[in-house]
Amino acid sequence: MSDDQPLALVQWTAGQTQPTQIIDLRTWAGPGGIIAKDELALTFLDDIATKVSISNTTWQRVLGQNDVPAWSPSGKEFPIAMTVVSAGRTFWTVTGSVTVAYEGPAERVDVDVQIIRGYSNATIPYDPATELGALLPEDVRKTGARARILNVRFTGAGSTVECAAIVSVGSGALSLRGENAGTDIRVGHEATLSFSYTR
Secondary structure (H helix, E strand, O other): OOOOOOOEEEEOOOOOOOOOEEEEOOEEEEOOEEEEOOHHHHHHOOOOOOEEEEOOEEEEEEEOHHHOEEEEEEOOEEEEEEEEEEOOEEEEEEEEEEEEEEEOOEEEEEEEEEEEEOOOOEEEOOOOOEEEEEOOOHHHOOOOOOOEEEEEEEEOOOOOEEEEEEEOOOOOEEEEEOOOOOEEEOOOOEEEEEEEEEO
C-alpha cells in the first residue's frame, strides 16, 4: 500500500529557465494533528477526522451533507465589507466578520456585523422585504437551511427604530423587513446584527 503526498507544485512558464512559482505542499506531523503551509495540501489528504493546521486555521475532514467527505475550517474568519451603491451613492454599508468554530461534530458559524444607512432616508416596507445583497460567504452557507429572522434596532440620527433582518443561510442573502406601515430608516442610523448557527 502506498500513500503519495507531493512535496510541491512547480509552475513553469514557456521561455523561462527557472520556475515561476513553487507552492510548498509538505506536511509535518504534530501532537495536535498535521501542519501544512498551503491549503492546496488538503487536496491530497482524504482520511475522515484528519486535522490540518494552516496559518491560523485548523481544517478537519468531516462527513458533510449526504455523508460526502468535506474539509471544514475552524477558527477561520471571513471579513465582511458589503455596500449597496446606486448611481455612485452608497445607500447601505455592512461591515464585520463571520467566524467558524467547531461545536462537537458540527461547526458553529458566528456572524457579527454592523448595518449603516447612508446617503438618504428610506422607508423599509413589510412586504416585499428589501434585499441588501449576499452577506454570508459561500464557504459558510448551509444548503436547505431555513432563513433566520432577527429583530434589529437602528439607533442614531436622533431616533431609535426596529425592523426585522432576514438572513437566508442557504443563499447568504440579507434582507430587511419593516413593520406593517413600513419603518423609516434615516441617514446615519446603524444596527448590530449578531447570531450563530450550526452546519
